[in-house]
Amino acid sequence: MYHWQPAGGSSALIRFGAMQEFEGKVAVVTGAASGIGLAMASRFASEGMRVVLADVEAPALNAAVTGLRQQEHEVLGVVTDVSSAAAVEALAQQTLDAFGGVHILCNNAGVGGGFTTAIWESSLKDWQWTMGVNLWGVVHGVHTFLPIMLEQDEPGHIVNTASSAGLMPGNRIYGVTKHAVVALTEALWDGLVQRESKLRCSVLCPGVINTQIMFSARNRPEELQNFPGAPASDAERDRSARVKHLAETSGMSPEDAAGIVFNAIRDEQFWILTHDDIDPVIRTRMEDILSRRNPTPRTDSFGLRAIEQPGR
DSSP: OEEEEEETEEEEEESSOOOOOOTTOOEEESTTTTTTHHHHHHHHHTTTTTEEEEOHHEEEEEHHHHHHHHHHHHEEEEETTTTTTHHHHHHHHHHHHHSSSEEEEEEEOOOOOOSSSSGGGOOOOOHHHHHHHHTTTHHHHHHHHHHHHHHSSSSSSEEEEGGGTTOOOOSSSSHHHHHHHHHHHHHHOOOOOOOOEEEEEEEOOOBSSSSSSSGGGGGGGGGGSSSOOOOOOHHHHHHHHHHHHHHHHBOOOOHHHHHHHHHHHHHOOEEEEESSSSSHHHHHHHHHHHOOOOOOOOOOOOOOTTTTOOOO
């Protein structure tokens, strides 16, 4: 909600509902063992928040929690498979048991999905794995935590991690999931505003970030692998190596991305884009739609034809 109110002798736009106080509040971050998730958890902790880190990768999660505790931050680690509604419900319960509430929720867990085949050649297991984490993980987070946050009747914020791929023409499963997260978050924003809630939300659409998302298949459940135990193909290994090189040489640091997210929460900013070099691609897509024009063939500005997992 927005209201004009005098400030220093002049009119100022005051946001009622935007989070301005973070000390002692509680943040929950999924996909928090590494990358943007860990950087957001660290930033929230540095602001005096109590933080719950959730991730499916137990060793990395334990290391992240240990590192933050050594800095004397109050944190909790919960191994969580966000594709499971029961696991996310357990995460919420452990959060409430430990800290009594939640004020920021970052539905950040994600996987790269299949990127070396045409979309019709992707297996149903590819769809189930990628949709399960990237989309259903967000659905489960919103479905489970939002009622708790509404009941608290306090300022709060939800950040759903999509991708710049959610704003550009899609060509792989990853892009399908990220377009869906963008639409879900738009619907969430509209519902919260219509109800005059103290909660707000943002959709994070990162560009190239220096993370390890290109190796997310390491956490793919065996039952959802196309060929359990088989090594990655030469094409997959080559592509992962090229994405890794791109991320390391020109990607934004996760810490810088986390800073952008924190400022967006404080400023009640819905669209969180970390890069502006994708603006021409987004603009062309919008112009195609408004002109009823067939999709413009896309040449990746990242130097990779089908890179649809720019960051996590």
